[in-house]
Amino acid sequence: MSNTDFSSQNGAGGPPYANGPSQNPVALQPPGPGYMAHQTPYNPMQAKGPMPPGPGLYNSGPYQPIPPVSSNQALPGQPMLKRPPMGPQHSMTPPQSASPNPGSRIPPAHATPPPVSANNYQHAPAWQYGGTPPMGAPPSMGAPPPMAMPPLRPVGNHMTSSPSLATPQASSAEYRATPPVFHNAMQPLGPPTSLQGYTQQGSAPLLMNPMAAPHSYQPVMRAPYGGPPPSVRPTPPTTGPPMGNASPPLGPKTDAGPLPPQQPGPPTRHMGLSYPSLPPGYQNTSAPPNAATMQHPVQPSTQPYSHPPPYQQLSAGPAQLSPSLSGLSLQSQTPEALRVVNLLQERNLLPLGPVTPPTPCLPQDLQKINCHPEVFRSTLTSIPQTQSLLNKAKLPLGLLLHPFKDLSQLPVVTSSTIVRCRSCRTYINPFVTFLDQRRWKCNLCYRVNDVPEEFMYNPVSRSYGEPHKRPEVQNATLEFIAPSEYMLRPPQPAVYLIVLDVSHNAVETGYLDVVCQSLLENINALPGDSRTKIGFITFDSTIHFYNLQEGLSQPQMLIVSDIEDIFLPTPDSLLVNLNECKELVQDLLRSLPQMFGKTMETQCALGPALQAAFKLLSATGGRVSVFQTQLPSLGVGALKSREDPNQRASAKDIQHLSPATDFYKKLALDCSGQQVAVDLFLLSSQYCDLASLGCISRYSAGSVYYYPSYHQQHNPAGVECFQKDLKRYLTRKIGFEAVMRIRCSKGLSIHTFHGNFFVRSTDLLSLPNVNPDAGFAVQMSIEENLVDMQSVSFQAALLYTSSKGERRIRVHTMCLPVVNSLSDIFAGADVQAITCLLASMAVDRSVTASLSDARDAMTNASIDSLTSFRTSVLTIQQPGLLAPACLRLFPLYILALLKQKAFRTGTSTRLDDRVFAMCQLKYQPLAYVMLMIHPALYRVDDLTDEGALNVSERTIPQPRVQQLSVEKLSRDGAFLMDAGSVIYLWIGRNCNPNFLTQVLGLPNYAAVPLNMNMLPELDTAESQRTRAFVGWLREQRPFFPILHVIRDESPLKASFLQNMIEDRTESALSYYEFLLHIQQQVSK
């Protein structure tokens, strides 16, 4: 493959240049010749160009499209509009994309990031699919300094408008501009006036997993080595939730641990956070108890912490040193993570409970405040010192982020001075070093900075002179309320625009009732304040606007039939203040489902409707929610069916994974430039070309929801799922006009981003909306050797406008050790993070190259890493397929990916289903992606309270996770499979009659209905246990998984069995066969 395949910053399927690294103002323009200046790849999309609109192209149904008679056509009784109806709408029209400065809201400092050579991203990728080892492939000569280096001039903070930041001098002036506030020193008892306090966010949404709430920010105390807990098999009864990163406390429970006497009053206590200090006795926790008895066929590890680490807060004196020192010599014994496992012999490798992420091998005082792995984690928790070492390990290096996750506890800081590195603009964080009370050293660029006077006062302890105890230095995740210099304009209000397909097909599905009803029910729960605005557009072959202006007796529909040149009929009254016009809005929602009840219009002009939405929101920014039920057939963006159902299973390679037109991507980029995000709800039983339509959300940082075979009558489970999703969607937290910047220590650089966004510059993502369910991945490379460094840090800063109109910055900082031996790299491998990153990379590869290429690449990834382990780490060669314990699940996960809907072959898979699975792999957070890839299987006909969890006075049984093999399904049992968005309950033919009667309320097996989606609420212990367990699984994710009860004759039985990853199918290897295949390759 060519290296450029990985350089496509916004993923595959689009021109790699479009979001390439050399972003400059031009880059916000739609693709044009200028875009390609630095990039060589041919862009097939451009060659095809947009589909020319014309009636002949469309799948006209029984009703022939009626060409627009006049440009302004009105229904009887509706006002006839003439274009141009009034002057102002032109002014509403945003600057077209050709505008030289489309991102007019972007301060100059950002619109023109420091020059970065395009070559920067054309280096050999950090990791290649099974390619010949690009060992030590040096960065091309003359490459620009890595991004983490101090730029020639500081890159202003995301949206910082202050032009004074444009030069270092100005930057320092910024700091000088905050003169030392002398009275603070003189009056240490009162907070400085500029510190408005330090508040706990009271309204933080509930954590998805109630069990995790008290633990969400606790250090996960495990054995000090990375990797799974020492007791992979003999773990105590599982008490954790089944998701890998739900972080059950595995080690000594430290919540109540006494505080070390030398740490007076840790601020975290005052903040209501639970970062307990450890009792001294725990701080010298050594290797897992069984480590000493293990075989040690691995090279002795180096001891990266054989010297006192440099993090001692010198100003704090020796008392602060002891916790750091206690983290020494962690690797004196072979860690459990490196225990050698012969995969061919050990069949069941699944832990009893969740797969937990490894703990970075850092001194414990640092690790305990490190960023939580649910929010921020790395594929390698030990960072290789050099790129060549990374290449030898054959493991991908990257970050997985869930930056806006709902958190039960989030420290919020209000301060007039946000302390940041003068050079690289990193936010001060727990991993900086205080040289003395007045100076701190940046952990990303190593510049020494002054401590501003204001920072000398600690609002938590109300003491002066302890800058290292400030909340900013005690929390790896926290949020700032941004002062005015972080705003270029007043923060935008919450603006919501609902765009509804009302063609015959749409009305027939009955979805309009659900959307309108859900909006009516949740209208007061939409995030926002007194400024919140709302508007509606409906469309079929024409575009319908709704005048909701205050004073009207009823909503007024305005129809624009000139879809070739969309304009806004009454620009000022289409988006209205929700509070002032709520009654009209409610009127509209009550009448909309009937308004189109008898429509015969089959055509659907989605593209023009989206153009209208863009025009309507471009002045303010906001969120567009589009509901679409068929292939768009009219106007710009019209599409033709590209799927041949007969080829689904037999095709050698899968075609049409990339968009058919660049219309949706271009429009998305325009939207992004105006802070508009588009979320797409696709409800359809027919092919809709999600590969094309999805671009509208992908590049505007929206989300895609897909409900195949949605129908109000025929698919009640789908309706329930849609209702639940809508409720979450309408009421969840939202951030507007957001940007996220990811910084990393000098020497590291960002290679590729994965997720839904637009890359504005090398390290800056444009997110017109950010939602708490969005995940991101970042591939990293090592540009400069990290010698002399014991650790590196990564910082993600998300600047957004809250729905209450506050500008806020959420900052996550993660610190990881640097190692110089392969065994240490392997010991810190996070198999789930690696799998998720590979999945994202494979999606790109499927689109830019081919599906078979991507499949080979994934297989090679497991072969190459195990080969490297065998040849470079193991000193004693043994027969078998050997893996370090921390990677023992790697081949299983790779096989699971190969059988996943996104990548499988030889099985009939609808193209939209496949593309949707690819979307999910790219933008879902890790926990849900892992359930999609490797579902959790439980036996549930014999649930007991043994080892059960207690959640809000409910008892949640915790059955153990079973292997995904039909062998495990016994006919006398019932098994629950949690596949993330779907839960299957399989009933064996000879299922225990007690389960049938007590849980399903059915007399016998034959009575199990073919379409059963609910568990009856029976007053039996068995029913309560089962429903408690299913309910608890559902609570742990923001979306609503449908439950399907499966029996032998059920139509969905095949879907259930397709998740039996370890079994052989007609077109795919069994797990054991796959292992043999890998072994052959490894032994070569």
Ligand SMILES: [Zn+2]
């Ligand atoms: Zn710095």
